Amino acid sequence: xxxxxxxAGDPRKVNGELFTxxxxxxxxxxxxxxxxxxxxxxxxxxxxxxxxxxxxxxYLARANTGRCNDFRETADVIAKVAFKMYxxxxxxxxxxxxxxxxxxxxxxxxxxTEFVExxxxxxxxxxxxxxxxxxxxxxxxxxxxxxxxFVQDTLKGDNITEIRxxxxxxxxxxxxxxxx
Amino acid sequence: xxxxxFYLFDRHGTCLYYAEWNRKKQLTMSKEEEFKLMYxxxxxxxxxxxxLSPTDMKEGFLNFTTSKYKLHFFETPxxxxxxxxxxxxxxxMKDVLHQIFSSLYVEYVVKNPLCExxxxxxxxxxxxxxxxxxxxxxxxxxxxTS
Amino acid sequence: MADEALFEFLHMEMVAHVHRSxxxxxxxxxxxxxxxxxxxxxxxxxxxxxxxxxxxxxxLDTMKFLCKDFWSSVYKKQIDNLRTNHQGVYVLQDNKFxxxxxxxxxxxxxxxxxQYLAFPCGMIRGALSNLGVxxxxxxxxxxxxxxxxxxxxxxx
Numbered sequence: 001x002x003x004x005x006x007x008a009g010d011p012r013k014v015n016g017e018l019f020t021x022x023x024x025x026x027x028x029x030x031x032x033x034x035x036x037x038x039x040x041x042x043x044x045x046x047x048x049x050x051x052x053x054x055x056x057x058x059y060l061a062r063a064n065t066g067r068c069n070d071f072r073e074t075a076d077v078i079a080k081v082a083f084k085m086y087x088x089x090x091x092x093x094x095x096x097x098x099x100x101x102x103x104x105x106x107x108x109x110x111x112x113t114e115f116v117e118x119x120x121x122x123x124x125x126x127x128x129x130x131x132x133x134x135x136x137x138x139x140x141x142x143x144x145x146x147x148x149x150f151v152q153d154t155l156k157g158d159n160i161t162e163i164r165x166x167x168x169x170x171x172x173x174x175x176x177x178x179x180x
Numbered sequence: 181x182x183x184x185x186f187y188l189f190d191r192h193g194t195c196l197y198y199a200e201w202n203r204k205k206q207l208t209m210s211k212e213e214e215f216k217l218m219y220x221x222x223x224x225x226x227x228x229x230x231x232l233s234p235t236d237m238k239e240g241f242l243n244f245t246t247s248k249y250k251l252h253f254f255e256t257p258x259x260x261x262x263x264x265x266x267x268x269x270x271x272x273m274k275d276v277l278h279q280i281f282s283s284l285y286v287e288y289v290v291k292n293p294l295c296e297x298x299x300x301x302x303x304x305x306x307x308x309x310x311x312x313x314x315x316x317x318x319x320x321x322x323x324x325t326s
Numbered sequence: 327m328a329d330e331a332l333f334e335f336l337h338m339e340m341v342a343h344v345h346r347s348x349x350x351x352x353x354x355x356x357x358x359x360x361x362x363x364x365x366x367x368x369x370x371x372x373x374x375x376x377x378x379x380x381x382x383x384x385x386l387d388t389m390k391f392l393c394k395d396f397w398s399s400v401y402k403k404q405i406d407n408l409r410t411n412h413q414g415v416y417v418l419q420d421n422k423f424x425x426x427x428x429x430x431x432x433x434x435x436x437x438x439x440x441q442y443l444a445f446p447c448g449m450i451r452g453a454l455s456n457l458g459v460x461x462x463x464x465x466x467x468x469x470x471x472x473x474x475x476x477x478x479x480x481x482x
Contacts, residue, residue, distance in 0.1 A: 017374055018367070018400060019328035019336065025366045026340055029359070033347065047343055051335045053297060057290045058331050060256050061282035066239075067257040086329045111328055115370075141258040143191075173259055174192045176220035291331075291428040293338040293442070294435050304434045 020114050037124035048133020056138035071167050075103050087111050107161040118155050126150045143171040181319045184265040190298060191259025193219045197301045254278055270319045284309050341441050357444045364448020372453040388457055389416050414479035426471035439467045
């Protein structure tokens with residue numbers, strides 16, 4: 001008769017795979033649609049940005065943390081709360097610049113690349129570039145203009161995956177009409 | 181106790197949503213003018229408060245009371261401003277405003293791809309859910325007149 | 327282990343991207359692109375699902391698996407109603423379909439619903455194709471957030 005139990009296993013695990021596989025299918029489609037890796041990187045960043053501006057609201061609603069006091073606190077919150085919440089991992093915050101306006105997130109494993117091997121001839125592809133866009137979009141919504149990019153990637157043979165975040169400027173609320 | 185009205189502004193000063201319940205007196209000015217005034221007032225009070233107390237701004241300003249009404253304010257770190265006017269007998273509404281953000285705005289606007297985040301909310305579902313939520317609050321009078 | 331909200335936002339953005347990058351009157355093209363993406367995902371997902379379980383007894387057993395296990399892993403709920411005419415047509419009804427539930431409980435946005443159902447249709451087709459069932463999958467919405475997926479088995 002009918003089978004007992006959920007043969008699909010741990011649903012959270014399946015969801016992780018669903019995301020990873022969907023992302024993989026998307027990147028494959030973009031590689032087909034665009035002429036070169038730079039354009040694919042750009043699209044991924046743009047799509048990530050659009051996701052980030054929505055994701056931040058979901059994050060703020062769930063994490064219920066207040067505004068960060070400085071960039072160091074922001075770095076900590078991204079690594080320990082946000083990455084943990086959405087990807088189930090905690091990157092290491094490191095390589096701070098002397099001015100304290102730049103740091104790196106070091107990832108030992110990357111769920112986005114779990115089943116992935118970079119096809120030959122795509123050495124300039126930043127496969128996980130959507131992450132940069134998500135971070136950029138999310139941070140912009142909390143008034144921080146930040147430059148985000150990959151500097152190391154295990155997919156390309158590096159020992160670790162490193163995302164670099166550089167603070168550019170603070171964005172201000174709109175001033176009402178007729179005031180300044 | 182009663183709730184008069186509700187405003188939601190984004191960080192650009194756009195009024196994303198407005199609703200009213202037990203608001204008896206109608207204004208002579210247009211809604212657009214009223215939104216501009218409201219955003220301007222909130223903006224001024226915020227900067228006034230931050231100048232008075234530049235070090236402790238985690239919470240910011242929460243509410244103020246006049247002889248006729250009480251204004252409640254909640255702002256997310258993303259600059260969404262939730263504003264509600266009630267009568268004087270209503271206590272702290274911070275949790276209510278937070279709930280509108282986390283359970284209604286995020287669920288029915290942010291997670292609805294057909295709602296643009298910088299445009300006024302057009303979702304009927306959000307409108308219905310908010311109305312249900314407000315009418316179900318203990319601060320909303322049992323015998324609704326509107 | 328990605329959070330489910332991440333998948334939802336990714337799907338939303340995928341739909342938006344496909345529409346942005348195609349000409350205005352190419353709605354059908356968008357639908358088929360999304361359907362093809364879903365097909366690939368459904369195919370690879372089912373491999374991970376069924377690695378360790380025995381073969382299905384018959385077609386109906388496969389459908390039941392789809393309605394229960396597959397659906398609850400992907401959408402966090404089971405299909406509410408499964409019907410068949412016993413001639414190769416199955417209708418799966420989800421009364422609160424995940425991608426529609428935050429949009430509307432009536433007619434609003436109805437004209438946009440198909441673009442959010444193309445990827446799920448493709449996933450069903452991909453999953454079934456990997457289980458040896460060739461089919462055509464279409465979706466129909468009469469009142470959101472309920473949705474009917476119709477599976478037509480192709481026997482050739």
